[in-house]
Amino acid sequence: MDNITPYSEGGEGDWLLFEQRKYFTNAFIVQHDNKRILLGLKKRGFGKDKYNGFGGKVEDGETSAEAAVRELQEEAGITAALEYSGTMLFFSEGSDFAYHIDYYSAAAYQGTVTETEEMRPEWFALPDVDATEPSTLPQIPFHQMWEDDHIWFPLLIAKRIFNGRVDFRLDANSQHKLTKWWFGAASAS
Numbered sequence: 635m636d637n638i639t640p641y642s643e644g645g646e647g648d649w650l651l652f653e654q655r656k657y658f659t660n661a662f663i664v665q666h667d668n669k670r671i672l673l674g675l676k677k678r679g680f681g682k683d684k685y686n687g688f689g690g691k692v693e694d695g696e697t698s699a700e701a702a703v704r705e706l707q708e709e710a711g712i713t714a715a716l717e718y719s720g721t722m723l724f725f726s727e728g729s730d731f732a733y734h735i736d737y738y739s740a741a742a743y744q745g746t747v748t749e750t751e752e753m754r755p756e757w758f759a760l761p762d763v764d765a766t767e768p769s770t771l772p773q774i775p776f777h778q779m780w781e782d783d784h785i786w787f788p789l790l791i792a793k794r795i796f797n798g799r800v801d802f803r804l805d806a807n808s809q810h811k812l813t814k815w816w817f818g819a820a821s822a823s
């Protein structure tokens with residue numbers, strides 16, 4: 635995937651205001667050699683029934699990198715030497731805090747990928763324009779993920795460290811909808 639858009643923005647209206655932020659992590663296993671990415675179906679809580687990386691709150695006394703390793707172990711049963719991949723500020727209308735999410739990824743992991751009370755892990759095909767035959771794995775299920783993810787996934791997969799901000803507002807049916815965003819990547823090294 636070389637045709638990366640390093641900056642994108644969209645949506646309308648003003649940015650939503652928030653008074654506090656809380657710190658979260660989210661980690662992905664991205665294997666270019668095996669052309670696959672590990673996601674988990676969230677079984678409970680915020681984001682239930684969506685596919686996502688593995689993560690949660692940064693606890694008092696730990697760094698976000700430590701939290702990312704702990705959450706990956708707790709939610710997928712594996713450990714990995716995670717590398718920092720980016721940061722996003724996510725605010726959802728009606729919430730009393732914004733999510734400051736640090737993203738991490740690794741290619742290798744130790745242990746056996748295991749379903750847990752929170753997540754059901756599943757491998758998906760990495761986009762591969764040069765493939766001579768279709769992958770036996772399913773495509774990344776963006777229709778069952780947070781609405782903003784398709785915008786920054788190409789950056790994560792290409793190992794371009796990214797920053798971003800997304801706002802979700804409530805629509806007339808009380809559903810959260812992506813209304814405004816920007817994402818930017820650092821220059822390719």
Ligand SMILES: Nc1nc2c([nH]c(=O)n2[C@H]2C[C@H](O)[C@@H](COP(=O)(O)OP(=O)(O)OP(=O)(O)O)O2)c(=O)[nH]1
Pocket residue numbers: 658659660679680681686687688689690691692724733735780781782783800
């Ligand atoms: N991919 C993606 N993830 C998001 C978005 N917004 C958002 O909060 N998340 C992630 C950040 C966190 O990993 C997760 C929310 O945390 P969580 O619901 O798992 O945390 P929790 O309160 O259950 O915390 P914990 O018990 O697991 O520590 O969702 C988004 O737009 N895209």
